[in-house]
Amino acid sequence: MKSLLVKIETLLGYFLGCLMFAMVVDVSWQVITRFIVSQPSSYTEEIARYLLVWIGILGAAYAFRRHAHLGLDIVTRSLKGRKAMIAQKAADFMCLVFALSVMVIGGFNLVSLTLELNQLSAALQVRVGYIYSVIPISGVLISLFALERLLSPYSAVAEHDLVTDIK
Template sequence: MKNLLAKVEVLLGYFVGLLMFAIVADVSWQVVTRFVMSEPSSYTEEVARFLLIWIGLLGAAYAYRKHAHLGLDIVTRSLNAPTAAAVQKITDGVCLLFALAVMVVGGANLMLITLELDQISAALQIPIGFVYSVLPISGCLIMLFALERLLTPYTSLPENISTAEE
């Protein structure tokens, strides 16, 4: 499982990087068309908005896997190593439940509702449900990464957690 998730992590990193390149190109094109050609492109703002949604959500899954996500370690820094590891497991369990309830179930419901209602984007004329599909995708990735953490024994704490015993 670790090998597969490591490959998923690499692919996810490249994909998020590709999306970041695309948003830079899109916004650059918007600047050129607006200020150089004096005729702003009609679709670039919407493309940038949708790319930002995908970058944010897939980037969150990638950051979670890399232990680079935002976290408050004020509590774990004051605990001994075994207690800090237990708190980390509880945190990972809460993250798994959040990803399941909010991102996978809620995101899938939102996606399906918008697809059923035939909501389409103004400029690109694509179904909004496709844009929202990143919610359950990202939620599934976070769940997989959280499950991996829960099933892996904590032999040492992640580098970003310091304990009171150090």
């Protein structure tokens, strides 16, 4: 399972890089059409907004996998041994519950509702449900990553945190 999650993490990183590149191109085109050509493109702002949403939500899953989320660790840094393991496992369990309940189930309900209502975006005329689909996708990824943490021995989690802190 670990090698599959490493491959998913790698693909997710490349995909996020492609989304960032697309956003740079899109915003550059928006600036060119607005200030150089003096005929602003009507769809570039909407594309940039949706790319930002996808980058932010998928980036949260990527950051979770890499232990790169910001956190207030004043208390947890002082914990050692079993107490540190319990705190880490409790946090991972809460992340799993949130990802499953809010992002996967709630996100799936949101996507289903917007697809059923046939909501379209203003400029692109794309079904909004497709744009919102990033929520349950990211929820599934976070759930998989949290399950991996919960099922792994504490030493592997502590070792990963140590490597992350050094970088």
